[in-house]
Amino acid sequence: MTGTGAPVAAIVLAAGSSSRTAPAHKLLAPDAMGLPMIARTLRAVTASQATPVIVVLGHRAAEIREAALAGTATGHPVQFVTAPDYAAGLSRTLSVGIEAASQHDVAGALICLGDMPLIGTGLINDMIAGFASHPTYPGAMPVHDGRRGNPVLWARALFPALMQLAGDRGARDLLRLHGPEMLRIPAGPEIAQDFDTPARLAEFARLFAGG
Template identity: 70%
Template sequence: MTRARPRVAAIVLAAGGSSRTAPLHKLLAPDATGLPMIARTLRAITASRANPVIVVLGHRAAEIRAAASMDRQVDNPPQFITAPNHACGLSRTLAAGIRAASTYPAVAGALVCLGDMPLIGTDLIDRMITAFLAHPDRPGVVPAHEGRRGNPVLWGRAMFPALLALTGDRGARPLLHQHEADMARVAAGPEIMADFDTPDRLADFARRFADG
């Protein structure tokens, strides 16, 4: 029997309450073309080599899913799941995504993406996947700009049990501190630190992508 080629899943975290932009929800905010932030983020991810793409929902799940489905340029439609205990913190949302990715035997790693980072491009995602598949013995891959690491972060399957065991609202930050020296690095631009989680940043996002 032919063994399936290893692949990398993308897990998009989209379960948060967006309290810093309340009453607006950042993932529903439109860019200059009217495309919601979550859909803009997914456009680059679904165009990449990542497969499957898993979107983890929680707060206002139905609205976020509807907004994420507005883009007609998606060639690789994502899978939507809901983290039942998302209110317990980012770690539980991440665990739901890792659990879903684990059901695919060919998945050798998972790229953890944040729903509010729409400037991350397909090229960076593909370069991170290529770097990981070339060095599958590493814990994962991080993007770096001017000596600083950012998001997304790619974790190898060997790290899945540790990711599932995380608690609280810090996500995988403790694991990053522990394993960063052993992770592969991929050069990136300032977009790896650019999120949109304040009213001023949402106003900036509303002016972006005017050319489509």
């Protein structure tokens, strides 16, 4: 819960075609325990204080949905929505997720990327707690060694602007505008570590051997 009494949603973006790892789809790639990447990402998100958790689907939606459910924490429902124009770019996928979050009584939304499975529950909760203490901020971002990364938490006041974005730039333009005013949350190097090339998928296949 935030200082406004409303929770923060988590939006997991999982609609892309994963063209850089074709023919393999990165979100379906298994780790050392056989858990698909999207499920590993969802395991941390659904164990956090974020609610609701919304997953935006697009390319190979049915397969991604089935894989995602393998990582859902017990008793934590996940809302799946589909971005019909996901091929138009990340911004349209984000817009669909924000629109879904706006239907709930939330103070903001944490935007998570499906191919960043190293983001832990602790960081997610730290970001939500930090924003709860500063509810008038435009949002919160994790920072490591002076550099920002993902996920990014946006206050509800910016939902309309987020839904108007276009192209494949995500919210970069809004970050440039509002970034200086956003709360900084100390984090580790995982905030800049995604898995979107064949070499990185090979690395992911060796991770999480302990469970």
